[in-house]
Amino acid sequence: MKRALVTGGAGLIGSHVADLLVCQGWRVRILDNLEPNTHKLGKPVWINREAEFVHGDLRDREAIEDALSDIDMIFHQAAYGGYMPEMAKYVHVNSLGTAQMLEVIREKDYRGEFAGGLQRRRGSVPKARPRFSKGAAGGTIAAR
Numbered sequence: 001m002k003r004a005l006v007t008g009g010a011g012l013i014g015s016h017v018a019d020l021l022v023c024q025g026w027r028v029r030i031l032d033n034l035e036p037n038t039h040k041l042g043k044p045v046w047i048n049r050e051a052e053f054v055h056g057d058l059r060d061r062e063a064i065e066d067a068l069s070d071i072d073m074i075f076h077q078a079a080y081g082g083y084m085p086e087m088a089k090y091v092h093v094n095s096l097g098t099a100q101m102l103e104v105i106r107e108k109d110y111r112g113e114f115a116g117g118l119q120r121r122r123g124s125v126p127k128a129r130p131r132f133s134k135g136a137a138g139g140t141i142a143a144r
């Protein structure tokens, strides 16, 4: 059985990605910090019950390292909203958090695939000769 990590799997896009993967027979792990500005009522009921839920932060390197263990494919949808006044937090989560995840992928010689939301950020995995294709809501970087 293939295993997927969905970051931001409690959010709009990530929760649908997680549902689809579960339906398709994937084993799914969700990493989400349940950002209070996004989830004002706490853990949402729509998180797929068959998915493993990890309450963790994209900015926490150790949490990323743990979440990546035994994963074949990463769907990176964790993001902090762009309509908040906290600009530094926006950059920290979305840019530095994503950059750190790509660093961990490289350091750990992760051999899976990475697909990320691209509304406001783009990335590649250095030395991995990424194949990069743009889509309406996301793109894929193959890190093999």
Ligand SMILES: NC(=O)c1ccc[n+]([C@@H]2O[C@H](COP(=O)([O-])OP(=O)(O)OC[C@H]3O[C@@H](n4cnc5c(N)ncnc54)[C@H](O)[C@@H]3O)[C@@H](O)[C@H]2O)c1
Residues within 6 Å of the ligand: 007, 008, 009, 010, 011, 012, 013, 014, 031, 032, 033, 034, 035, 038, 039, 056, 057, 058, 059, 077, 078, 079, 080, 081, 093, 097, 117, 118, 119, 120, 136, 137, 138
């Ligand atoms: N919703 C859209 O219409 C749309 C369209 C195009 C692109 N996108 C992109 O897709 C991605 C996801 O968007 P969405 O609409 O699902 O957003 P969302 O706010 O509904 O979900 C984001 C999830 O990320 C989590 N999160 C926030 N900060 C985190 C952190 N530090 N660590 C771990 N988890 C964290 C939140 O708790 C939330 O569950 C974003 O990059 C967005 O730009 C969304």
